[in-house]
Amino acid sequence: MTHNEIHVDSIEVTTVINGHEVLLCIDPSLRLIDVLRDKLELTGTKEGCGEGECGSCAVLMNGLPVNSCLVPAFQIQNCTIETIEIVDPGLLQPLLKSGAAQCGACTPGVVMTGEWIVRNPDVLDNGNIRELMAGNLCRCTGYDGIINGMQDRINQDLPGGIE
Amino acid sequence: MIVLQPRSLHEALQMKDNNHNAIPVAGGTDLFVCWPQKLKSHNCTYLDLGGISDLRNIILNDNHLIVGAGVTFWDIIKSQEIASEYQILRNAAKQVGSIQIQTRGTWAGNIANGSPAADGVAALMACDASVVLESVSGKRIIPLCDYCTGYKTSVAEPNEIIKEIRVPRIPCCFNRFVKVGARNALTITKTGMAVTVVGNTCKVVAISMSPTVCRCPSIENVIQSNVAINTPSDFYQAISDDLNPIDDIRSTARYRRTVFATVLYSIVDEMRQHLTEQC
Numbered sequence: 001m002t003h004n005e006i007h008v009d010s011i012e013v014t015t016v017i018n019g020h021e022v023l024l025c026i027d028p029s030l031r032l033i034d035v036l037r038d039k040l041e042l043t044g045t046k047e048g049c050g051e052g053e054c055g056s057c058a059v060l061m062n063g064l065p066v067n068s069c070l071v072p073a074f075q076i077q078n079c080t081i082e083t084i085e086i087v088d089p090g091l092l093q094p095l096l097k098s099g100a101a102q103c104g105a106c107t108p109g110v111v112m113t114g115e116w117i118v119r120n121p122d123v124l125d126n127g128n129i130r131e132l133m134a135g136n137l138c139r140c141t142g143y144d145g146i147i148n149g150m151q152d153r154i155n156q157d158l159p160g161g162i163e
Numbered sequence: 164m165i166v167l168q169p170r171s172l173h174e175a176l177q178m179k180d181n182n183h184n185a186i187p188v189a190g191g192t193d194l195f196v197c198w199p200q201k202l203k204s205h206n207c208t209y210l211d212l213g214g215i216s217d218l219r220n221i222i223l224n225d226n227h228l229i230v231g232a233g234v235t236f237w238d239i240i241k242s243q244e245i246a247s248e249y250q251i252l253r254n255a256a257k258q259v260g261s262i263q264i265q266t267r268g269t270w271a272g273n274i275a276n277g278s279p280a281a282d283g284v285a286a287l288m289a290c291d292a293s294v295v296l297e298s299v300s301g302k303r304i305i306p307l308c309d310y311c312t313g314y315k316t317s318v319a320e321p322n323e324i325i326k327e328i329r330v331p332r333i334p335c336c337f338n339r340f341v342k343v344g345a346r347n348a349l350t351i352t353k354t355g356m357a358v359t360v361v362g363n364t365c366k367v368v369a370i371s372m373s374p375t376v377c378r379c380p381s382i383e384n385v386i387q388s389n390v391a392i393n394t395p396s397d398f399y400q401a402i403s404d405d406l407n408p409i410d411d412i413r414s415t416a417r418y419r420r421t422v423f424a425t426v427l428y429s430i431v432d433e434m435r436q437h438l439t440e441q442c
Binding site: 011028029031050051052053055058061064065066067069070071072074075077113116123126127131132133134135136137 | 164165166168188190191192194195196197198199205209211213214237240241257260261262263264266267347348349
């Protein structure tokens, strides 16, 4: 076995999670969501479908939205992971006002996908908010609350706003 | 579970040569679906391609667009240069899953997974793409339309991995990608097609209509023969010559054939108008 072959019980990964560098010794068959919730007790991220369809487990990995239920933990080596816990609650007032959260199961994923759009408004060239957030399913709000709240949240950060 | 983590393509090829059963992992968006329930998969050996930066390259040279095996759907969507020349790739990529899938899922993984519902494969095939397979013994280039030999089977040897995809730089004068699913996002294709016209040659690629994503030679002949096509049913014979849809959890063979013919009819109508206006 070469030095790069890693066997069975545990692997070591170094990663930056919510701004903190962490060294983890983990079972290689874990997913990113398992590491977040069970190893690091970052339980803000929710598991919904476990098959990449609902987006409730969305987090940012190297700045891009990903479903943490589909990310093998062995691939987070040297990555930057951001979860709902890093988001300043004060910035979420527009979402609260618009009724973007009801039962709350989808909310962490919605907020993290929204963070990606807020930080990278040029992605709106590839689709409107509703299209870019189509990977975050919500059974409560009918989406208008989410879309309107996101629009206001983006306008908060962009003096000129968006159309 | 064994995870092999090469740091270079050279190392990856050696590891694959020593571990023929190792399953390559790029974005994991197919392999990790319902992962906790796939207990058998937890005992397999995986070849993690995520750490090989050379595979993330997108190169436009004089003759080809070269898409490395680690290039994601989002990498192509966000590249203005690529998107303007290869609109059909961008259109297909934007309809794969959701943004969270597009940022992880790779074009090569879409090919390697061998699904008959692979949207990215259809768009690449309509652009006449080829797959570069590499092993310690060297590389070979396979036309994408010959890559899959059946449902989830391919010509790849156990010691080979997909290194890159090559797409010729031949401008299309017409291209369309249509996906029919239960909704616009996060859906697996019930039926769909990618259509391109280059010069006098029309390529039609069908999705979820056969055991593999495939070209449709009889349909292409009908279109190129310029015979009158007055209703979608004028395609029925060619559709049954080329395609063999089934009933499954997502749809029925009858629905697939009927909707495929209707979509094809409307695309061909649009194509003929478009090409007439251009002349």
